[in-house]
Amino acid sequence: MNPNLCKTLNHLSLEQLSQYLNIELKKIEEYYSELLDDSSFLIEINDRIKQSRKFYQNAIFKHEELDSIDWFAIQRIILYITVRIYKPSVCVETGVFYGGNSCFILNALRRNNFGELISIDLPSKQITSDQRHFLVGDKEDIPKELDTGFLIHESLKERWNLIRGDSLKEIPKINKNVDLYIHDSEHSFHFVQQEMSLIWKKLSDNAIIVVDDLDWSNGFYGFCVEKKIYPLIITDNGKSGLRARTGIVKLGHPLEKRVEVVG
Numbered sequence: 073m074n075p076n077l078c079k080t081l082n083h084l085s086l087e088q089l090s091q092y093l094n095i096e097l098k099k100i101e102e103y104y105s106e107l108l109d110d111s112s113f114l115i116e117i118n119d120r121i122k123q124s125r126k127f128y129q130n131a132i133f134k135h136e137e138l139d140s141i142d143w144f145a146i147q148r149i150i151l152y153i154t155v156r157i158y159k160p161s162v163c164v165e166t167g168v169f170y171g172g173n174s175c176f177i178l179n180a181l182r183r184n185n186f187g188e189l190i191s192i193d194l195p196s197k198q199i200t201s202d203q204r205h206f207l208v209g210d211k212e213d214i215p216k217e218l219d220t221g222f223l224i225h226e227s228l229k230e231r232w233n234l235i236r237g238d239s240l241k242e243i244p245k246i247n248k249n250v251d252l253y254i255h256d257s258e259h260s261f262h263f264v265q266q267e268m269s270l271i272w273k274k275l276s277d278n279a280i281i282v283v284d285d286l287d288w289s290n291g292f293y294g295f296c297v298e299k300k301i302y303p304l305i306i307t308d309n310g311k312s313g314l315r316a317r318t319g320i321v322k323l324g325h326p327l328e329k330r331v332e333v334v335g
């Protein structure tokens with residue numbers, strides 16, 4: 073990865089976000105700077121990388137130490153910024169694994185001094201490789217010495233509620249309005265559609281939806297067409313080969329329900 077090119081591309085993605093959300097670019101850039109300048113968060117991340125590298129050295133754990141938050145995918149930065157902007161009361165995340173997205177949401181909630189993150193993942197010790205989507209490699213198995221969310225520092229866990237179970241069984245039990253939902257569990261067409269249909273009933277009027285790895289199936293696009301919701305598509309800025317990776321929807325967007333823009 074070329075950090076300078078990545079930064080330039082991140083700025084382009086934030087411009088798109090600003091236009092889509094109709095939020096001043098200056099405000100979005102301020103939150104990006106706040107995150108980049110957050111030395112305590114970087115120390116916490118590096119501490120967890122150091123501890124976890126004894127047992128796991130893939131993904132971000134390939135590095136012994138990070139010199140900048142820019143090493144992370146733009147999706148995580150966007151999650152931080154949207155939580156800072158909208159100050160959600162209830163965030164729901166499906167698919168935690170080492171907790172990359174969770175760290176950024178929890179850091180923003182800590183700054184807001186408000187809100188909670190409910191994360192849902194299968195019990196780590198019970199997952200076998202053949203239960204995973206065929207595109208997921210064994211590299212996503214959690215070593216026995218580590219637990220789900222192993223990148224999340226203890227000091228970030230105050231606003232965290234981890235539910236160990238199947239998202240399709242656990243989402244119906246959530247008894248709260250959900251203001252932000254991030255899907256990063258099973259990306260197959262039917263699973264994405266089922267999970268999104270379940271969370272749909274819980275979302276508050278102006279909720280934010282974020283869907284990772286949307287290019288693994290047509291589940292996200294199909295759902296947007298069905299519900300006539302208008303998405304923003306963000307690339308991963310080279311981290312995984314410049315894929316169209318993250319779908320974002322703000323409910324109540326002015327283009328929502330306009331048949332001609334969504335099919």
Ligand SMILES: C[S@@+](CC[C@H](N)C(=O)[O-])C[C@H]1O[C@@H](n2cnc3c(N)ncnc32)[C@H](O)[C@@H]1O
Pocket residue numbers: 166167168169170171172173174192193194199212237238239240256257258
């Ligand atoms: C790509 S990883 C998540 C990465 C994580 N969001 C991050 O930012 O580091 C996918 C995760 O989805 C979880 N998963 C797969 N099927 C699931 C299901 N039915 N319910 C809940 N979680 C599931 C897997 O156990 C795995 O941890």
